[in-house]
Structures are given as C-alpha cells and as structure tokens.
Amino acid sequence: MLNRIELLQLIEHNARLSTAELAVMLNCSEEAVAAELEACKKENMILGYNTVINWEKSERETVTALIEVRITPQRNQGFDKIASQFYRYPQVSSCYLMSGGFDLMLIIEDSTLREVANFVADKIAPLEGVLSTSTHFILKKYKSNGTLFEQKQIDDREAIVL
Amino acid sequence: MSIDYLGSISSVVNEIKPSAIRRFFDLANEMKGEVISLSIGEPDFVTPWNIREAGIFSLEDGYTHYSPNQGYIEVRKAISEYLERRFSLKYDPKTQLLVTVGGSEALDLIARALINPGDEVIILEPCFVAYRATVTLARGVPVVIETKEKDEYKLMPEDLEAAITEKTKYIILGYPGNPTGATMTREDLAKIKDVLVRHPNIFVVSDELYSELSYTGEKPASIASFPELYDRTIVVNGFSKSFAMTGWRIGYMAGPAQLVAAMNKVHQYCIMSSPTTAQYAVIEACRNGDKEVDEMRDEYNRRRRVIINGLKEAGLRCFTPTGAFYAFPSIEGLGLTSEQFCEKFLMEKKVAIVPGNAFGECGEGHVRISYAASMENIMEAMKRLKEFVQDLKNGSKE
Numbered sequence: 426m427l428n429r430i431e432l433l434q435l436i437e438h439n440a441r442l443s444t445a446e447l448a449v450m451l452n453c454s455e456e457a458v459a460a461e462l463e464a465c466k467k468e469n470m471i472l473g474y475n476t477v478i479n480w481e482k483s484e485r486e487t488v489t490a491l492i493e494v495r496i497t498p499q500r501n502q503g504f505d506k507i508a509s510q511f512y513r514y515p516q517v518s519s520c521y522l523m524s525g526g527f528d529l530m531l532i533i534e535d536s537t538l539r540e541v542a543n544f545v546a547d548k549i550a551p552l553e554g555v556l557s558t559s560t561h562f563i564l565k566k567y568k569s570n571g572t573l574f575e576q577k578q579i580d581d582r583e584a585i586v587l
Numbered sequence: 588m589s590i591d592y593l594g595s596i597s598s599v600v601n602e603i604k605p606s607a608i609r610r611f612f613d614l615a616n617e618m619k620g621e622v623i624s625l626s627i628g629e630p631d632f633v634t635p636w637n638i639r640e641a642g643i644f645s646l647e648d649g650y651t652h653y654s655p656n657q658g659y660i661e662v663r664k665a666i667s668e669y670l671e672r673r674f675s676l677k678y679d680p681k682t683q684l685l686v687t688v689g690g691s692e693a694l695d696l697i698a699r700a701l702i703n704p705g706d707e708v709i710i711l712e713p714c715f716v717a718y719r720a721t722v723t724l725a726r727g728v729p730v731v732i733e734t735k736e737k738d739e740y741k742l743m744p745e746d747l748e749a750a751i752t753e754k755t756k757y758i759i760l761g762y763p764g765n766p767t768g769a770t771m772t773r774e775d776l777a778k779i780k781d782v783l784v785r786h787p788n789i790f791v792v793s794d795e796l797y798s799e800l801s802y803t804g805e806k807p808a809s810i811a812s813f814p815e816l817y818d819r820t821i822v823v824n825g826f827s828k829s830f831a832m833t834g835w836r837i838g839y840m841a842g843p844a845q846l847v848a849a850m851n852k853v854h855q856y857c858i859m860s861s862p863t864t865a866q867y868a869v870i871e872a873c874r875n876g877d878k879e880v881d882e883m884r885d886e887y888n889r890r891r892r893v894i895i896n897g898l899k900e901a902g903l904r905c906f907t908p909t910g911a912f913y914a915f916p917s918i919e920g921l922g923l924t925s926e927q928f929c930e931k932f933l934m935e936k937k938v939a940i941v942p943g944n945a946f947g948e949c950g951e952g953h954v955r956i957s958y959a960a961s962m963e964n965i966m967e968a969m970k971r972l973k974e975f976v977q978d979l980k981n982g983s984k985e
Contacts, residue, residue, distance in 0.1 A: 431885070446966070449896045450889040578633060584619040585612055586628040587716050587765075587945055 427453045427461055433470070436462075438571070440474040477572045489518075489534050489563040490541045493527040494549065495556040504528060507554050516544055527559070538562065603720055608945045611926055615939045623964045623971075625956045626939040628765060630831035630912075635879040638830060638872045645867035654863050656855040657847075658686025658839070662866045665873035666839055673877075674798065676811055676822065682844035685851050686861045686869075690796045690825040690838040691717055694759075696850040697792055697821055697840070698725035701756055709750050709758040711742055712947030713915070715765045715794070719947075727756065733949040736906050736917065740769035744778040751782075757790035758783075763797040763807055766946045766955035767915045768891075768908020770801060773808035780813045790846075791820040796838070797911040799829030799880050802888045807910060811841075818843055828911075829880055830872045837865040887912050890958040890965050897969025898956075901976045912959045915943065919952045921979045929954055935978075936971040 432451060435442060444462070448455040465471040480487050494511070498504050504522050511531055512520040519532035531549070535541045541560070550558050566574050593601070606612060615626060633639075657663065663680035670676040678684050687693040694717055702708065704726040710718045711734050722729045732750050734740045742760065760779075762771045771779075783789055793810050801807045811820040825838025840850065894914045898905045905916035918928045925942035933939050941957075943950030958965055 435889075446893075449892050450962075452892050580631065582624075582627050582629060582631070584616045584624060584939065585626045585941060587606075587941065 427451055427457050429461060429465070432458065432461055433465065436471075436474075440476075477570055479566070479574050481566070481574075486536050487534055488536070488538050488541055489532065489566075490545075491561045491563070492531040492533060492545060492549065493523075493559040493561075494529040494531060495527045495558075496529060497554045497556060498528075499554060507552070510552060511549065514544070514548065516541075599724055599726055603723055606716070606945060607948075608926055608929075608942050611930055611933075611942060614930065615933060618933065618937070618939070622933060622937045622939050623960070623968045624939045625958070625960050625965065625968055626941045627957050627959055628913075629833040629959060630828065630883070631959050631961060632831040632883055634830065634832050634835070634868075635872075635876065637875055637879075638832070638868050641871035642835070642864045642868035645864055650863055650867060652863060654686075654860040654866055656860050657851050658684070658861055659866050662686055662869055663839075665870045666841075669873035670822075670824075670841065674806055674809055674812075676809055676841065678841040679844070683841055683847055685840050685847050685854060686866060687825075687838050687840060687854065688836045688858055688861050689827060689833075690794060690823045692854070692858060693821075693823040693825075693838055693840040693850075694718065694721045694792070694794070695724070696853050697757070697823070698722050698727060699853050700846070700849045701725075701790065702727035703756075705754065706756040707752060707754040708756055709747070711759070711761065713740075713766055713943060713950035713953070714759075714761055714946055716946065718759050718761070718794075728754070730755070731947065731949075733947070734767075734769070736953075739906055740764060740767040740915075741771050741775050742779055744782045747779060747782050751786055751789065755786070755789050757792050759792045759794060760810060761794040761796075763801055763908075763910020765797070765911055766913050766941070766943065766950065766953075767906065768911045768913045769906070770803065770807050770910040772803075773812075776808055776810050776813070780810065780816055784815050787819075789819070791816055792823060793820055794823045796823070796825055796828050798824065800884055800887055800912060801910045802884075802891060803909050821846060826869055826872055829883075830876055831883065832865070832868070832872070835862065835865040835868060837861055837869055886962075887958060890960075890962055893962065893965055894956060894958050894969065897965075897972060901969070901973040902980075903972075903976060912957055914956045914958065915950075915953050916956065917953050921976070923979070925951050925954055932972070932975055936975050938968045938971050 435447060444455045444458045447458045496507050499506050508520055508529055511517055516533050516535050517531050518534045521530045523530050533541050545558055545560055568574060663684040666684055667678050667680040670678060698721040702725040707728045707730045708722040709730050709732060712731050719729045730750055732746050734742060762769060791810055795809060798807050809822060811817055811822050821840055821842035823840050826832040895907060898916050903916040905914055908914050925944050929940055929942045941955040943953030943955060
C-alpha cells in the first residue's frame with residue numbers, strides 16, 4: 426500500500442529520486458508511484474520542484490528581506506484582495522497571512538538593498554489599506570527548508586563496529 | 588630476564604581468541620575515509636537534538652556528580668514508563684531496574700552474577716560477539732546453537748531442548764538480531780517458552796537492544812511478556828541503537844528484584860554508577876523521543892528495502908531481515924570465503940562490509956551489510972556490489 430504522506434515527505438526532501446527508486450523505498454510498483462505523483466499534481470498538492478541553493482557561494486548578488494505589513498481588511502474581500510496586490514510582484518517570493526501583531530508577511534528577494542528599499546517605499550507602503558510596514562533584512566542563512574547551509578556533519582564512526 | 592607477559596595473563600583472558608577477521612579489520616581501518624562503509628553496527632544518525640540538549644542542560648546546571656549505583660530514581664521511573672508504554676512490560680523502578688553502561692555492561696553483570704565456574708550458557712550463533720566473551724570471562728562454558736537461514740535464524744525448540752543439560756544456567760536470546768536482522772514472533776517464542784517451562788532452573792537473558800527497530804508493522808514480542816517466564820527473564824535494553832546514543836554509553840536491565848540487587852552489587856564495585864550526563868539525557872529520550880525513534884525506524888525501513896532490492900539485483904540470496912539494521916546475504920557459490928569476498932570487495936570496489944564468520948563459525952558463507960548509512964551511500968554501494976558479483980561470475984566462467 427502506497428503511503429501518500431511518506432511519498433510526499435521523501436520528494437520534499439529529495440525531488441530527484443526516480444520513480445524506480447521511490448518504488449523500492451516505498452515497497453510498491455513504479456506505476457503506483459507515477460500514478461500517485463500524477464494525482465498529487467492534479468490535486469494541486471504538488472505544485473513544483475525546487476532546489477535548495479546557497480546563493481552566497483555564487484557570483485550572483487541577492488538580498489532577502491522579511492516585510493511585516495499591517496493592513497486594513499476590505500469589506501467583502503477580507504485580506505485576500507490586498508494580498509493579491511502584493512504577491513503578484515515577482516520580487517515577492519512568499520506571502521503569508523499571519524496571526525499576531527501584523528497581518529501579512531512578505532519575503533522579498535532582489536539583487537540589492539536599495540532595490541528592496543525602493544520596492545517597499547514605492548510599491549508596498551503607498552497601497553491603499555496599508556497602515557505600516559517593517560522591513561527586516563536577512564544577514565546570514567544558517568538553515569533553510571530543513572537544510573543546514575554551513576556545517577556538514579562529519580561521520581566520525583569507527584571503520585568496523587560489530 | 589624478560590617478563591613472561593603472556594604467561595602472566597589469566598587463562599580465561601588468554602582463552603578469548605582474537606577476532607577471526609582481525610586482518611580484515613586492520614585493512615578496513617587503513618582505508619577508512621576512502622571507502623563507503625556498510626560495516627558499522629551503530630546508527631549514522633546523531634542523537635536527536637532535544638536529547639543532546641537535555642544532557643547539555645544538566646551540565647550547565649552542575650549535575651556532574653555520581654548518581655546512586657542503581658541510577659537516579661527519576662531515570663528508572665522514566666524507563667519503567669517507557670517500557671510499559673512501548674512494549675507493555677511492567678517493572679518496578681525501585682527494585683527491578685538497573686541503569687548500566689550500555690547493554691554490554693548488563694551482559695557482563697549477568698554473566699558475573701549468575702555463572703559458577705563450569706556453568707553452561709546457551710548462545711545462538713551467528714550473534715553479537717560479546718555474548719560468548721562475557722560468558723568465557725565469567726568462567727562459564729558457552730554452548731552454541733547454530734541458527735539457520737532456512738529457519739529464518741529463529742531458535743528452533745528442538746535445538747534448544749537438545750542443548751540443555753543439567754549445567755545450563757541461562758540462554759541468551761538476541762532478537763531482533765545482529766548480524767541477521769531476524770525477529771522471533773510471539774508464536775515462535777511461545778514454542779521456546781514451552782521448552783523452558785519444562786526446565787524451571789534456566790534463566791532467560793533477552794537482549795532487546797534493537798526492539799524499536801522492527802519492520803513488521805508491530806513491536807517485537809518480548810519473551811518476558813509470558814507470565815510463566817517473567818520471573819526468570821532479564822531484559823537487556825538500552826538507548827544506543829534506537830535513540831542513536833551509542834557514545835553516551837547508557838543502557839539498562841530489567842528483571843527479578845533479587846537478581847537486579849545481585850547485579851547491582853557487581854555494578855557498584857566495578858562501575859559505581861552510569862554516566863550522569865547520559866542519565867539526564869535518557870529522561871528526555873524516554874519521555875519525548877518517540878517521534879524521532881519512529882522517524883529513524885521508517886528511514887531504516889526504506890534503506891532496508893533498497894538493500895534487499897540491491898541484493899536481489901546483484902543475484903545474492905538473502906533472508907529478508909525484519910529488524911535491526913543488517914542484512915546477512917549468502918555469498919556461497921562464488922568460490923570465495925566470506926573474508927576473501929569482503930577483502931576483494933573492499934579493494935576493488937571500495938565498499939566495506941563484514942565477513943559473516945566474525946559472528947561465529949556458522950556465519951561463514953555470509954556477509955553482514957549494515958544499513959546504518961546514508962541512502963546515497965547505500966544506493967552507490969549496491970550498484971558496486973552488482974558489478975562486483977557480475978565480475979566474479981564472469982571471472983569464474985573464464
């Protein structure tokens with residue numbers, strides 16, 4: 426019996442596992458894995474496959490900022506309408522409705538600090554319904570999506586343990 | 588005049604033979620770092636962080652002293668609750684539990700507290716190497732029952748009956764087993780119980796270090812769960828394998844109060860008490876470790892499937908392991924001894940596995956493959972094994 430949650434957890438961790446490899450790990454046929462993956466896509470459960478990249482190791486300059494936005498919800502639309510005005514910008518890589526002291530959390534990725542600052546000042550803050558924004562820049566990524574960015578665990582075990 | 592060191596060493600220590608695979612050992616050690624190692628009988632996982640943190644916190648708080656010999660009562664309570672929750676085994680934390688330095692110390696204490704010179708102890712080979720040695724060191728006589736692949740490495744009741752003499756003191760059961768990965772079901776154990784009921788003077792030592800690592804979908808049965816045997820069974824368990832805590836050196840035994848008191852006497856004079864830091868970590872492990880244990884078990888299970896599939900593709904016959912983290916395939920018919928096979932595989936394909944004869948003579952003809960290694964390494968090693976076996980088969984035809 427194919428366990429859907431287990432399948433999703435496996436590919437969330439390593440999207441490059443082949444259907445053949447997944448079939449062995451999950452003790453089912455390759456066809457069953459392929460069919461399940463297809464079903465998950467159809468149900469909008471699997472939305473895409475990403476790669477975890479430490480951009481700091483590359484030539485490419487990027488800055489990431491978390492922006493807390495306080496807004497006034499709109500009649501009949503709640504927060505959804507105004508959220509959509511934010512997440513349509515390609516610079517906004519993530520957009521969440523939050524509980525607590527602010528309403529929307531935007532994660533912005535751009536190439537320079539100035540670009541992010543300008544984006545917030547020009548596009549986010551002036552929008553109708555925005556009460557305030559608070560911008561936090563990420564200085565260093567230690568761990569992202571469950572992956573450690575710096576230290577690798579060293580295997581210090583003995584050569585043979587009976 | 589030179590000192591006769593060898594002649595000065597006690598006869599029982601001299602009696603313990605160096606490992607049958609010592610040469611292979613040395614070779615594998617030299618190549619450590621350049622090879623993929625599927626030869627390690629300990630988890631590749633690091634101890635879950637909440638457990639490590641509990642140990643660190645105890646140090647910060649200054650808990651750096653001896654504990655009571657038997658272990659902190661808080662630790663014994665946590666173990667008692669854990670055994671009842673996970674395995675439905677009931678032990679009184681005050682009198683029936685002893686916290687030891689790993690399962691290994693427990694095996695040694697049992698041997699020293701129970702054996703009179705010449706007493707026989709039944710062990711089931713192929714098995715963990717300490718069973719025989721602890722018995723010999725306590726001046727007991729190991730009596731070997733060879734369990735067989737065709738019986739799925741289970742103890743057969745008729746073999747047990749045949750091995751019992753009036754000198755038999757106890758039998759050591761190690762299921763789920765190292766190196767075979769075999770498990771005995773409750774029905775299998777019931778047949779053993781029937782034999783033992785006929786011999787009321789024999790004790791049972793049940794080494795259940797791998798009890799959390801069972802892939803049958805249910806927890807393995809403990810022979811202690813039979814009321815007829817509860818009063819003469821000592822369960823040995825620990826945190827090394829299931830909680831990935833090998834380096835902490837902590838385990839325990841659970842059994843009849845009077846025996847535990849006797850073991851504690853030995854423990855008190857040779858060890859004093861188990862590591863205090865580890866004891867604090869274990870409280871956290873028992874109370875908040877289930878999720879991590881289950882996740883590790885599920886990952887081992889996936890690796891097990893990859894290994895079984897890899898062995899099938901390589902054309903090596905293998906009993907399907909249902910517990911621990913080992914597969915024990917046969918390499919018969921390839922014209923090599925276990926040790927030759929492993930050495931050639933190590934040199935030519937840079938993968939380390941263990942010759943089966945390390946676990947008793949009857950392990951010859953088999954090799955132990957550990958899946959306490961990353962999935963990536965296991966997949967690569969299985970690819971190389973397939974090539975290697977293919978090369979051997981092609982070679983023998985020429």
